[in-house]
Amino acid sequence: MFADVKKENQDFKLLKLKIEETNLPEDVYDIVIDAGHGGKDEGERAGTVTEAYVTLEYAKLLKERLEEIGYKVKLTRDDNNTGFYTETNMYDEDGRITESCNSKAKLMISFHINNGASGLRGFELYAPTKANLKFAKDV
Numbered sequence: 120m121f122a123d124v125k126k127e128n129q130d131f132k133l134l135k136l137k138i139e140e141t142n143l144p145e146d147v148y149d150i151v152i153d154a155g156h157g158g159k160d161e162g163e164r165a166g167t168v169t170e171a172y173v174t175l176e177y178a179k180l181l182k183e184r185l186e187e188i189g190y191k192v193k194l195t196r197d198d199n200n201t202g203f204y205t206e207t208n209m210y211d212e213d214g215r216i217t218e219s220c221n222s223k224a225k226l227m228i229s230f231h232i233n234n235g236a237s238g239l240r241g242f243e244l245y246a247p248t249k250a251n252l253k254f255a256k257d258v
Contacts, residue, residue, distance in 0.1 A: 143191055150185060151222040153195040153215055153229035154178035158204035163234045174230035175201060181228070193222045 154174040156162035162170025182192045195215040209215045219227055246255035
């Protein structure tokens with residue numbers, strides 16, 4: 120599940136995903152990426168940099184890299200629709216969470232940034248309680 124990589128005399132442990140190739144219908148994706156916040160909901164802020172901006176940049180970069188290796192990827196928000204979002208419409212008919220569910224993706228990644236104010240820092244993973252948690256535990 121993890122790959123050991125050595126770069127510039129430093130050891131890194133990277134998450135390695137194996138998703139089998141399939142012929143997916145137009146509305147089904149391998150991976151959906153949710154860039155947290157957006158629009159009027161900026162999330163956390165450090166000076167002029169917002170969580171919404173950083174998570175969208177990460178999401179776009181990851182989408183590009185995953186598509187380069189053949190995955191079908193959907194973003195819940197992008198440069199075209201990000202201004203639409205508020206703190207309360209993520210569950211609306213065309214909200215971020217609804218977009219994620221409608222994508223029928225095999226995997227979902229949601230980017231958020233913890234600022235440490237509530238004691239949360241670094242990597243955080245959420246998984247459905249009734250799901251097979253092997254992948255989440257491996258991560």
